Amino acid sequence: MILRAIESQDWEAFHVNDEDSEAARLSDIIYPPRSTDAAQKWAEEQALKEKEGHDWMLAIESLETEQVAGTIVTYNSDQTNGSFYYGLAIFRPYWRRGYAKEAIHLLMNYFFNELRYQKVNAHVYSFNKASIRLHEHLGFQLEGRLRQMIYSQGSFHDELIFGCTAQEFYEQLGQSK
Structure with missing residues (x-):
């Protein structure tokens, strides 16, 4: 898998995922239905959005299917104190296939090794047992x-x-730094 910017053509994967209320409940709130036009507009806006600082929304792309498998978002990135938060959403067809673990590892490795951060935080809902076990x-x-x-x-x-x-x-x- 790779982490990459969201592209305007990703709109359909996000639109399908938006309709999965069980998945939405695990990572955020359940939003009201969105039209196809609104989904396309959202993806286009995300694709054109300039990255500011180290707070990003990245697509998780499956190398096997070349489709969006989810997203990982960084927020509250504090360069002074070297800490950041992230949130993760894996789309249902990609559950329990290692995408979450690999995306988190890639993100942490980049923030720790390239950007000099020293601490990461994640908020997990108490009913999301799979995410608790993963963390x-x-x-x-x-x-x-x-x-x-x-x-x-x-x-x-x-x-x-x-x-x-x-x-x-x-x-x-198993490494030392």
Whole structure:
């Protein structure tokens, strides 16, 4: 897989994914239906958007299918303190195929080795058991719990905050830095 900029022709993959309310519930809120024209316009705007700082939305592309398999977004990138956050969404046909793990590794490696960041954070909903297991497997530490922050399917859920330092990342890979 590769991480790349969103292209205007990606609109259809995003439009199909937008209709998957179960997947949307795991990473964000469920948005109202969007027209084909609106989906095309959104993808075009994303493709033309200038990257500012280190807060980006990147497409995760499957090398096997040459299709968009999801997105990874960086935000609250703080160069002074060397920390950043990310969010991840893998489209349903690509679930449980290693795309999330590989995308996170690529992103962390780039931010730690090329941009000199030293800490990454991720927010995970308490009902997203697969994401919790993934972050634990990647060596992230549970650093906090925001109680009853997310409303989904008729009840409130906690939002978990996971963090991983560059040193922990390298140790997890069996490397020293």
